[in-house]
Amino acid sequence: MSEPEPLPEMGESEGLRREVSVWGSYMWGFADVGADTYVALGLVMAYAAGATSLAFGLAGIVYILIGLAYTELAATYPVAGGGQYFAARGLGDFWGFVAGSALLLDYTIDIALFSAACAGYVNFFLPYLFGVDVRDFVIQVGPFQNVEYIWLVETLFLILLLIGLNMRGIRESSLLNEVIGVVVIATEVGLVLFGFVAAWRPEVFAFQWRFEFPNLRNFMYGTSLAIISFVGLESISQAAQETRRPATIVPRTSIALIFTVFLFATAFSTLGLGMDLPPEGEATQPWEILGLHQDNPVAVLAHAIPYIGIIAGPLAAFLGALILLISANSGVMSASRLTYSMSRFHFISEWFNEVHPKYRTPTRTIIVFSTIAIVQAMLASLTGPRTLDTLGNMYAFGASTGYLLVFLALIRLRFTDPFSPRPYKVPFNIRVRRRGQVYEFPLLAILGTIGIGGILAMVVLTHEIGRIAGPAWVLACFAYYAWYRRRKGLPVLGTVRRDWEAQQQEVLQEAEEFDLLERYRAALTARDRAMTESEK
Numbered sequence: 001m002s003e004p005e006p007l008p009e010m011g012e013s014e015g016l017r018r019e020v021s022v023w024g025s026y027m028w029g030f031a032d033v034g035a036d037t038y039v040a041l042g043l044v045m046a047y048a049a050g051a052t053s054l055a056f057g058l059a060g061i062v063y064i065l066i067g068l069a070y071t072e073l074a075a076t077y078p079v080a081g082g083g084q085y086f087a088a089r090g091l092g093d094f095w096g097f098v099a100g101s102a103l104l105l106d107y108t109i110d111i112a113l114f115s116a117a118c119a120g121y122v123n124f125f126l127p128y129l130f131g132v133d134v135r136d137f138v139i140q141v142g143p144f145q146n147v148e149y150i151w152l153v154e155t156l157f158l159i160l161l162l163i164g165l166n167m168r169g170i171r172e173s174s175l176l177n178e179v180i181g182v183v184v185i186a187t188e189v190g191l192v193l194f195g196f197v198a199a200w201r202p203e204v205f206a207f208q209w210r211f212e213f214p215n216l217r218n219f220m221y222g223t224s225l226a227i228i229s230f231v232g233l234e235s236i237s238q239a240a241q242e243t244r245r246p247a248t249i250v251p252r253t254s255i256a257l258i259f260t261v262f263l264f265a266t267a268f269s270t271l272g273l274g275m276d277l278p279p280e281g282e283a284t285q286p287w288e289i290l291g292l293h294q295d296n297p298v299a300v301l302a303h304a305i306p307y308i309g310i311i312a313g314p315l316a317a318f319l320g321a322l323i324l325l326i327s328a329n330s331g332v333m334s335a336s337r338l339t340y341s342m343s344r345f346h347f348i349s350e351w352f353n354e355v356h357p358k359y360r361t362p363t364r365t366i367i368v369f370s371t372i373a374i375v376q377a378m379l380a381s382l383t384g385p386r387t388l389d390t391l392g393n394m395y396a397f398g399a400s401t402g403y404l405l406v407f408l409a410l411i412r413l414r415f416t417d418p419f420s421p422r423p424y425k426v427p428f429n430i431r432v433r434r435r436g437q438v439y440e441f442p443l444l445a446i447l448g449t450i451g452i453g454g455i456l457a458m459v460v461l462t463h464e465i466g467r468i469a470g471p472a473w474v475l476a477c478f479a480y481y482a483w484y485r486r487r488k489g490l491p492v493l494g495t496v497r498r499d500w501e502a503q504q505q506e507v508l509q510e511a512e513e514f515d516l517l518e519r520y521r522a523a524l525t526a527r528d529r530a531m532t533e534s535e536k
Contacts, residue, residue: 026253027181033230033261034184035327038298038320039117040229041268043392046291048222050212052269055223060262062455063230065448066403067258068426069410070234071251075423076413077504078246078511081341082234083406088345090409090416092495097347099405101477103234103338104369105470106398110331111159111373112380113391118324119154120295120388124317138384146384151295155377158325163370166332167356167363180326184319185260191302191312192267195275199305204286205274212285217462224396224458225389229265231399234334247423247513268298277304294388296320335369336362346490347481393463397470400456407449415439419523420504421516436530 048055073086081088083103088096123134139147214222277289277300293300298320303313339352340362356363380390410426418439429440460467482492490496501524508517 026256030181030185030257030260033257034181034264035114035117035320035323036229036231037261037265037268038121038324039113039388039392040226040265041272041301042290042292042294042297043228043389044222044226044269045272045287045297046222046294046389047214047218047225049214049218049285049287050208050210050273051214051219052222052273052287053266055219055226056229056265056269058223059226059230059455060265062448062451063227064258064262065444065451066230066406067254069406069445069448071254071258071424072422072426073406073410073413074254075247075250076420077507078250078513079341079507080337082338083402083409084338084345084347085341086409086413087405088347089500090413091405093345093347093491094493094495095405095408096345097342097478097481098474099402099409100338100342100347101474101481102398102401102405104335104477105473106231106234106395106402107331107335107338108369108372108376109391109395109398110334111162111328111370112155112377113388113395114324114328114331115158115162115373116151116155116377116380116387116391117295118158118321118328119151121299121317121321121324122154123151124296124299125314128314135385147381148384148387149381151387152378152381155381156374158328159370159374159377162325162329162332163366166329166366166370167361168359180319180322184323187312187315187319188264188268191298191305191316192264192271194308194312195271195301195305198307199276200271200274201276202274204276205270208273208285208287212287220458221462224400224455224462225392226265227396227399227455228392230261231395234402246511247421247516251424268301272297272301275301275304277301294385331373332366332370336365339365339369346485346488346496349484390465393459393466394469394473396455396459396463397466398473400452400459401470401474403452404449404456407445407452411442411445411449414442417500419501419520419527421519421523423516436534 044055045052070083074082077085077089079085084096084100087099126132126134134150135148137148137150139145139149213219272290273286275286277286280289280292283289283292290297290300296317299313299317302316303309305312339348342348343350343353352365352368353362354364355361376391376394380387383390415434418437425440426442426444428443430443432439432441459470485492504520505517508514508520
């Protein structure tokens, strides 16, 4: 075991100033998570059929548990790094690296998936403007069958655009995020309310539930894809180091975001199953029609609402494209934050964090991981109409793997670090006394572990691409990790010893959480006094 490494400064020297407010923190998260329903609705409908609402509901319950776990951990440890940091602190370097590699997979898929979805919503306008459907432009040569090349070109263009913008340091402003978020939320509320009043028919919904229920495999597949609607909680924990008074703000914004997204996901799926949509070819049921429009399902749904559809459809498509582009851009930025945190733990080389001499941006990270996203988009396009489905496979694997490790880290940190003040705790805890110390065992974390473990099992059992490509990604990353750690003379499967207590005090000091800092120091003093007395 090596000696404790010196801790880098965690304040303004890192360029992470605490300027994010309550509303800014909420919208930071909504810009990520709020975009997910625009992608997941059509994917889940295509498989879960009449049970789509149930699929979203089950995945949503697991998501709520995940959200509560992230809320506790981000409020307790308000530093950049998210799930990778929590896993490293709770489970050790190896598992912290596994969590980080799974999340890096998600961020690269985030870039590819949301760029493709953004292009899909842009393509909603093509039949009205030019009288063409992008799905009519396909390549059918040799192994390249049904490749929708116009859609692919649009996707690659958007990724290249994001690379250029981020290399120059141009990123969406917090104010722009907040304005767009308000408009999107208001639009979604209007669509849901007006849709249920003017278009939803309970008998149609009941018919779907009774006669259009999927088989078990398709239901499992759809449920595992539904977790896509709820990916993005990392954004709030990544922003915790830039949030004012995180002990107060993070719990408020996280819980508000959790239930906002859950309500929208279940509401849109229930609304879609109960509307009479115009049939398309052999597709006559609502779930079949929305399943055909995996590239822009919310716009198709909005367009079918009586009276307002002529305006609501294009508006939903425009806002969907905009928020999806912002979400894709967040993948570029989040990858740089995550690689920075991983390099500090010596999981990857500091080479990734070199900045451009002129623009002062992490160009290496931007280019490397955005290029990986380009490759992913091109490979996924070979599956033709299943492009988003293929990317969703990988997205679900990375998310469920990372979330599983976060639950395990939460449970272990309750025992290894009972002294850090927890401004918010996952509810329903059992007090356990061990060696004179009282610990609070989180029952909901056990349920969450079982739930997300079940979703990961569904991914492995039903996702032909995800169960191969996902583990292959993690293994490839581990090969690099093993090489790098050996080169640095660090343990591959072991953990470098760190002074977590000093770092926690530094974090609370820098966050101006002086009350929590006093409580933490008092708890450590009481522990040291008890240890001294027991040794006498």
